[in-house]
Amino acid sequence: MNMQHLQEFLTRIQTFDLRIVEDDIQMESGTNEKEHVKAYDLTYQTQYYDSFSYRSELRVLKDMAFIDLITLDKERIKLQLAELSKVRSRFKEFWGNYNQHYSEMKLIYDRSFIFSVRLDYLFIVNNLQSDGADIEVTSKFAEDLGDSVKLREKFLMELIYDAENSIKEHLSFEDFQKSLHAKKQEAIQADEPTEISKVQEAVFENEPPTKSIDRYPTFKPGIASQLLDLLREYFVSADHSKLERLLLSDEAPERPLVFRGFGNQLADAFKQLFDARLIVGCQMADLERWIAPKFNYLSNQAEARELTEGYLNGLMSTKTRPCKSPILKIEQKEDKFYILPTPRNKR
Template structure:
């Protein structure tokens, strides 16, 4: 299982680089030779596209290797893959607890405080008493890198599960039901395939409050994307491309979480909502849109901790009647 081992090692290894101020674009106002951590080379943005391509190839070769095994062995390996998925979720919980919007510098102990060295392999990590700058550039690169790794892990898990537990089409399901009906008196085993249901796990928005929510969202989506958002929410018409939310990613996640917990989104579990958001949305605080991942979203939506420090809305309930209220933003302290 060399290919699988190589892929999993890649996902769990962070190769930190120590660079000088001249290689950073930040707001350090100290000596020119200030040292800082960098991880931008292990993201999919800027000039580091090779990392993404290499990781994708490793994922594909790992899948080929897995599918050569018998079902019992594949299931055993799938259990281990899901354990790694849970470790990524734990990382995101730690990450969100330490993340600060608009913060430009983090404590020297940051990497240790979020448990990165405990959860994964971290190369070139220096003791926290050594003066190495940790800035928002590094924290954002770490977030981007983990999202990329998590995305490929989820793709591998989904591909394996799709092989072990194939879903049948609506036509196949109907045909099987007719065959079973005609063989009621036989002892044939029933197929373990999961019947097709296109509405299963889809979030359904309360029609009474959809207009208020969409009106609030006009500030954060382009006109074209806001129109597509309206048809997605009102008619479940899937957009061809992901919709870009103009703001911090946790702001949109927090908004959907509030709607869900106020029962203004029904028909799905929180995990379904997280998958739906990851499928349909990107977010951007600059020129480059970034992806959501289920683990990152889970750390916000499926926990009781409030990680969003600058929410864009609040759901208030009075006499059991909810109201969506836009949050008053302090423009002096906000980039959006």
């Protein structure tokens, strides 16, 4: 059977088309001097700046790929899901490599950065030059690379989620068409034509996608209030009451709260609490799933960025180097735990 749309989708999310641009770049911290250099660029393959068309393209390709899958019988869908899981594993391996080499403190990376994260080994990378070429890898490119992978991985997980559910629900092709039409009508009425597909929760390994999560993050007594006191200064005052309701009453905000720091700092804070068993009742994957929809973070370009589950998994569930600029430390005195702040750079 021709699976053209599925092939196109998988090829697209695994292909990185690098651009080489000329720009004035700050090469060293502590100075405002800039140099005119050649540098890699991937901004147009993220969902930020003027590149919303890339997100829309992936969304359409994902929907068409699902049409290919829904025409198969259950056993063939399961075979395709096994192949999709292999692609997902590549993204997980990427995050492990990326978090080993990414640093929020760097302005310029070694020219071998792309090879160090094994992007060329895991995926198709067009226009990649040797690390001896006179082309810089900037902090902006490193940030955009992470954002591009987040977007690709998110649509992959949506496809896996939809395919898993179609097996259980016996969703027919006609039913899918009706569902897709309803989503389009909702998007048109909301005047959001590029947001037709709602973001589905990612499916974690060994967790059936249609089953509710029984394991749930729970703070030990007194810990949530300590964390709240520490985190307040990392959020604008308008979000303080929402943060309080989230941490103390588990009332999710309507929109993600923007953490005014780096993503790995917030991930490290929750990881420290989990490792110290001050967050209990869940596995790390459940905690990552709980965090992802509730927070965004600020990037080097001061743009709010998503905290996706794949990104968090790479920071919290895999062995990676410790966060270089943690926002807290945990001390134990007798049978009591104290969450203490560390010096911070305000953003």
